[in-house]
Each structure stands twice: as C-alpha cells, then as structure tokens.
Amino acid sequence: MRRLALAVIVAGAFLVPATPAFAHGGDAPDATAYRTTVTGISTPEKGLSVRTVEAGARLELTNKTGHSVEVLGYSGEPYLDIRPDGTWQNINSPAAYVNETLTGDPTAPPTWRKLSSSTTVRWHDQRTHWLSPGLPPQAAADPSRAHRLRSWTVPLREQVRTFEIRGTLDWEPPPRAWLWWGIAALTGLMAFGLLRRWSWAVRPVALLGAFTPFAYAVSTALDGGAPSLVLVLAGLLPLAAAFRHPPFYLALSGACLALFAGFTQAGAFDAAVLPTAGPAWLSRALVTTALGVGVAMALTGVLRLRAALPPGKPEVSEDRTIVIA
Incomplete structure (x- = not known):
C-alpha cells in the first residue's frame, strides 16, 4: 500500500x-480580470449558437443549420467556414496569420484547408479582448468596481447574407x-x-x-x-x-x-x-x-x-x- x-x-x-x-x-493562469460575454447573434437561427470558453479566451461557434456559415476576419475576408462536413480555414486570411502565425493576404482568393470534421469550432478573436498594455483607464481611475469597456461584434456570413455575433467586454476587480x-x-x-x-x-x-x-x-x-x-x-x-x-x-x-x-x-x-x-x-x-x-x-x-x-x-x-x- x-x-x-x-x-x-x-x-x-x-x-x-x-x-x-x-x-x-x-x-x-487562465484566470483574468476581463469578462468577455456573448449577448447574442444579430439574426438568430435555429441550430446556430455561440458562447465564450476558457474564461473568455476563445469563442466557440456550433453550426447545426445544415448550411455553411463563415466567420469573417479582421479585414472582412473569409477566415473560417463551418460547413455541414466540418470546419475549414482560409490560410490566406490575415486573421489566420495573427492568431496562428501563418502568412495571409486579404486580397487573395480564399485557400481552404480542413481543420476537422466537427461543426463546432473555437478560435481566439482579438476583437473580443483588451489588447492595450496596463489597466484600462476606467479601472485605473476606480479599481474598486466593475467597468464596461466596450461592446464588440464579430461578423458572420451565409452566402450573401451578413450578420454578426454581438457581445460586451468588462473589467472586474x-x-x-x-x-x-x-x-x-x-x-x-x-x-x-x-x-x-x-x-x-x-x-x-x-x-x-x-x-x-x-x-x-x-x-x-x-x-x-x-x-x-x-x-x-x-x-x-x-x-x-x-x-x-x-x-x-x-x-x-x-x-x-x-x-x-x-x-x-x-x-x-x-x-x-x-x-x-x-x-x-x-x-x-x-x-x-x-x-x-x-x-x-x-x-x-x-x-x-x-x-x-x-x-x-x-x-x-x-x-x-x-x-x-
């Protein structure tokens, strides 16, 4: 024994x-003072859901609609494509370069590579985070209470229809x-x-x-x-x-x-x-x-x-x- x-x-x-x-x-080590919250999708659709995971470090999108849904990158280019047969990434997207140290060109035609056969994808999105060094000015001025830093959006596209994930970013003491x-x-x-x-x-x-x-x-x-x-x-x-x-x-x-x-x-x-x-x-x-x-x-x-x-x-x-x- x-x-x-x-x-x-x-x-x-x-x-x-x-x-x-x-x-x-x-x-x-993944704990943080910043709360990233998904408040909804601008045009909700059955089978399409988004949430934050890992203390808000990533967004998670699940697409069970039966059709393709694209996540647009930082320059409005196609970044991720969640299809009925799995998740694909445009390796020419600058978002892929920023998030995963790949090369990217937003003006180039999409070049897709399959990431997995899952219709759920997680990714780090800088639009949902506080990227400046140091405390936000509001928090530095009054660190005793929570502060709403901003609202954020991440654009989506389904064929020619565009819509967006909406959320908020807060600092908490x-x-x-x-x-x-x-x-x-x-x-x-x-x-x-x-x-x-x-x-x-x-x-x-x-x-x-x-x-x-x-x-x-x-x-x-x-x-x-x-x-x-x-x-x-x-x-x-x-x-x-x-x-x-x-x-x-x-x-x-x-x-x-x-x-x-x-x-x-x-x-x-x-x-x-x-x-x-x-x-x-x-x-x-x-x-x-x-x-x-x-x-x-x-x-x-x-x-x-x-x-x-x-x-x-x-x-x-x-x-x-x-x-x-």
Missing part, C-alpha cells in the same frame, strides 16, 4: 506541470483573497475538530473532500477546458479513504487533496474571472473546502500515526539506573 501511495505521489508531481494551466489546473484564505482556515479547523472528536466523522468529511476536485474538474470541462487528471486523482484518494482509512492513507489522501485541489488552485482567490462554468464564488468555495478538509485529514492522519507508534523501550545505564526513553 505504501509503495502504491508513493507511486501515486510521484505520478501526480509529474502531471501537475502539464495540467491545463489553473491551465487549468494549476494556480489559475479582483476578489478579496484574504477572505477566502480565512474561510479555508475556518473550514480546516471545523473539519479537524470533527475528525478528532468523533471517529465516525472520517467518512462524511472524506466524501466532502472527494467531491470538491471532481466538481471543479467538471466545471472546468464545461467551460471548454481539458479535464484535469490531477484533480481526478485528488478526488479518488479521499474517496477511497472514506471507506478504508488507516492513519497513513488518511494522511496521504488529505495531503494530496490539499496540494492538488487546494494550493495549486489558489489563484482562484486572486482573479475575478475563472476558467470554470458557473459563478466564480462557487469555484472558490470548492477550492477553500479542498484546502481546509485536506489539511484537516492530513493532520489527523499524522497524529493517529504518532499515537499508533509503540512506546519507547526502557534503557539501562552503566550504573544500572533504568531510563525510560
């Missing part, structure tokens, strides 16, 4: 850097990180008190801890991110500890939970917009719970390990005096 546990820790350590950056998993750290500490104290006072509390506390990384991983996936294997691992260990919890395994599962689902996700406390679905406060609550419960489980396991150690053997000194170690 101990060798397996150590293998799990080593595997997790190698997986963390590859976790989608929190990418998606570690410390929320960061949350109070100290408050979330305080909630995490309070959660840890409460969980530790339960575990120390009642042995039956191990199962519900461990199940609560196991739920948090699973829920966070699902929330990340719903926002378009890749599922995090590290978060799944961080949830499996306390899930197993809920049904079989010797002290060493309790300490191990708690430490992994606190590290992989708590401390490495603590960037959620500092950013307003997170790469997760649903309200940001719910994602932060999951991280605080993982932190508090994980630390409480680890500390409880360590204390139980110490209590289970055999007492020291008496030693006899040269003058035959018995010394208790």
Whole structure:
C-alpha cells in the first residue's frame, strides 16, 4: 500500500506541470480580470449558437443549420467556414496569420484547408479582448468596481447574407483573497475538530473532500477546458479513504487533496474571472473546502500515526539506573 501511495505521489508531481494551466489546473493562469460575454447573434437561427470558453479566451461557434456559415476576419475576408462536413480555414486570411502565425493576404482568393470534421469550432478573436498594455483607464481611475469597456461584434456570413455575433467586454476587480484564505482556515479547523472528536466523522468529511476536485474538474470541462487528471486523482484518494482509512492513507489522501485541489488552485482567490462554468464564488468555495478538509485529514492522519507508534523501550545505564526513553 505504501509503495502504491508513493507511486501515486510521484505520478501526480509529474502531471501537475502539464495540467491545463489553473491551465487549468494549476494556480489559475487562465484566470483574468476581463469578462468577455456573448449577448447574442444579430439574426438568430435555429441550430446556430455561440458562447465564450476558457474564461473568455476563445469563442466557440456550433453550426447545426445544415448550411455553411463563415466567420469573417479582421479585414472582412473569409477566415473560417463551418460547413455541414466540418470546419475549414482560409490560410490566406490575415486573421489566420495573427492568431496562428501563418502568412495571409486579404486580397487573395480564399485557400481552404480542413481543420476537422466537427461543426463546432473555437478560435481566439482579438476583437473580443483588451489588447492595450496596463489597466484600462476606467479601472485605473476606480479599481474598486466593475467597468464596461466596450461592446464588440464579430461578423458572420451565409452566402450573401451578413450578420454578426454581438457581445460586451468588462473589467472586474479582483476578489478579496484574504477572505477566502480565512474561510479555508475556518473550514480546516471545523473539519479537524470533527475528525478528532468523533471517529465516525472520517467518512462524511472524506466524501466532502472527494467531491470538491471532481466538481471543479467538471466545471472546468464545461467551460471548454481539458479535464484535469490531477484533480481526478485528488478526488479518488479521499474517496477511497472514506471507506478504508488507516492513519497513513488518511494522511496521504488529505495531503494530496490539499496540494492538488487546494494550493495549486489558489489563484482562484486572486482573479475575478475563472476558467470554470458557473459563478466564480462557487469555484472558490470548492477550492477553500479542498484546502481546509485536506489539511484537516492530513493532520489527523499524522497524529493517529504518532499515537499508533509503540512506546519507547526502557534503557539501562552503566550504573544500572533504568531510563525510560
């Protein structure tokens, strides 16, 4: 059991850097202060939908209309073509050059290459982002509240008919990180008190801890991110500890939970917009719970390990005096 546990820790350590950056998993590198929102399509059509994914980093368009829909580039040229048989990209589009470091010429006839057979496409679009360095002037003048920076549009075309995706870009102030750290500490104290006072509390506390990384991983996936294997691992260990919890395994599962689902996700406390679905406060609550419960489980396991150690053997000194170690 101990060798397996150590293998799990080593595997997790190698997986963390590859976790989608929190990418998606570690410390929320894709979190941001800018909220990109799709407000609608100028002429809605059944089967055509658009949303933001990855904390607003990309737009995602799904075309199930049965006909082709083009996304126009920064110079009004064809950029993407979402057809019934898949998604195609015009490699002569300057948008392809800007977004993917290809060469482009907006005056050249489109040269299409097939990207995939999917009718859903995601792309980075500069028209939806704040590209200037530093804070927006509104935010610099008053960083205590949210500011509407601008409305934006991304043009679409269906044969000769043009229409557009419409949305807004806002700046939002960061949350109070100290408050979330305080909630995490309070959660840890409460969980530790339960575990120390009642042995039956191990199962519900461990199940609560196991739920948090699973829920966070699902929330990340719903926002378009890749599922995090590290978060799944961080949830499996306390899930197993809920049904079989010797002290060493309790300490191990708690430490992994606190590290992989708590401390490495603590960037959620500092950013307003997170790469997760649903309200940001719910994602932060999951991280605080993982932190508090994980630390409480680890500390409880360590204390139980110490209590289970055999007492020291008496030693006899040269003058035959018995010394208790």
